Amino acid sequence: MKQIQIAIDGPASAGKSTVAKIVAKKLHYIYCDTGAMYRTVTYAALKNKVALDDDQALKALLSKIEIKFVPAEPEQRVFLNDEEVTSIIRTPEITNNVSVVSAQPSVRADLTKRQQKIAAQGGIVMDGRDIGTTVLPSADVKIFLVASVHERAVRRFKENQEKGINTPLDVLEKEIEERDYKDSHREISPLTQAHDAIEVDTTSLNIDQVVEKILEIIKQKENQY
16 A cells, blocks of 8 residues: 555644544554744753744754654653653643744744654644645645634643643733734745535544544545555
């Protein structure tokens, strides 16, 4: 069976990463968390006191950065050079600043090249905001996950609670709406559904149901080969 490329896009907290990890595991594919890559660059910029909207300074910083994914349970570990950043890149400070960094042309160009290199051999599940439109425009399967703002805020609230982060639900709803606007209105690779992507609304579905739906779409595609 051909090893294919699977692109999963969608707005913040639509369930992309959670679902992509499970789908990759079930197919014995590589999982590439592109969001973690942008978060790692954001963390590196903050740590090195680089202005988040200074494209040239970020370009220079990227030349010194290696981002590594190391398989582990219950989740893969993320490293910035030799520093593990798995947890810290999920904190509110990073979450609320990553859109600014990811809008910079040099950052998108650099990470897009890295992501395409990872995906070159197929057998990959990659999630993000512009995978099906920019990073892997020829992906065999393209999924666009959506969910209501309220539902996504509730999911983020529950995740934060488990991590000991107590951000009120109404604040999270506002942050997600702002993130959606920034992501869909940036000049470089805005969040948009690829013309050949299949939309999956996850608002009323649990994780297992979303995974089942995506696996069925993949199976139908594989049967065409």
